[in-house]
Amino acid sequence: MRIALFGDIHANLEALEAVLEDAAKQDVTDYVCMGDIVGYNADPAACLERVRAMDCPTVKGNHDEDASGSHSLESMNPVAAAALEWTRQQLSDEQRQWLRRLRMVRQVSDFTVVHSTLDQPAHWNYVTNRFDAMSNFSYQFTQICFHGHTHVPRVYVKTDKVVEVPAESVEIEDGAKYFINIGSVGQPRDGDWRGCYAIYDLEHKLIVFRRVEYDIATTQRKILAAGLPQMLAERIAEGR
Numbered sequence: 320m321r322i323a324l325f326g327d328i329h330a331n332l333e334a335l336e337a338v339l340e341d342a343a344k345q346d347v348t349d350y351v352c353m354g355d356i357v358g359y360n361a362d363p364a365a366c367l368e369r370v371r372a373m374d375c376p377t378v379k380g381n382h383d384e385d386a387s388g389s390h391s392l393e394s395m396n397p398v399a400a401a402a403l404e405w406t407r408q409q410l411s412d413e414q415r416q417w418l419r420r421l422r423m424v425r426q427v428s429d430f431t432v433v434h435s436t437l438d439q440p441a442h443w444n445y446v447t448n449r450f451d452a453m454s455n456f457s458y459q460f461t462q463i464c465f466h467g468h469t470h471v472p473r474v475y476v477k478t479d480k481v482v483e484v485p486a487e488s489v490e491i492e493d494g495a496k497y498f499i500n501i502g503s504v505g506q507p508r509d510g511d512w513r514g515c516y517a518i519y520d521l522e523h524k525l526i527v528f529r530r531v532e533y534d535i536a537t538t539q540r541k542i543l544a545a546g547l548p549q550m551l552a553e554r555i556a557e558g559r
């Protein structure tokens with residue numbers, strides 16, 4: 320079994336298609352989506368339908384929640400709020416209902432998936448260091464938990480203490496627990512513009528991260544044509 324873990328797609332259809340094409344070439348057998356299918360970029364409905372058609376375990380991200388609700392977005396940063404207002408108009412009631420019904424946490428095979436953290440999944444906390452990761456580990460009852468949300472691939476390992484190790488290939492060892500951020504398909508923020516996802520090979524107990532080039536010029540053109548903030552087109556090229 321080889322499982323592709325992907326998320327933070329953020330309505331970037333070109334990146335999503337490129338990642339799924341790459342995964343198919345890597346002999347992936349199953350897919351799990353970490354949420355934030357919509358928000359920021361210009362193809363929310365198409366990305367939602369693409370993921371929905373895959374019928375794979377999917378958890379809810381904060382942008383999925385905000386895009387599918389009708390609450391005020393005033394407290395958000397103005398660029399994200401503008402994109403979410405626009406996204407709400409692009410989705411049908413039925414699509415918004417599908418997003419609204421996504422679960423916060425799921426167990427799949429022998430691991431757990433959540434968009435942000437297991438300790439307070441609906442609070443959308445950001446894990447940026449090992450101290451943040453410690454709070455999660457108290458609530459993690461499987462050996463491995465995958466998450467997203469910060470758009471930065473990271474690997475935290477808990478033995479007698481919690482350490483961060485480079486987000487390269489990770490060999491799963493007995494006696495350790497792993498809390499792994501699988502990066503972002505559609506808006507990476509680690510300085511590398513290419514779409515990011517991970518493959519978990521259950522037989523070999525190995526997780527590898529992959530980076531995939533995509534037609535970013537088309538994505539940028541669509542963002543500008545939709546009247547979304549120009550900054551959103553610029554940041555995807557910078558990986559920020």
Ligand code: ZN
Pocket residue numbers: 327329355380382468469470
């Ligand atoms: Zn996100």
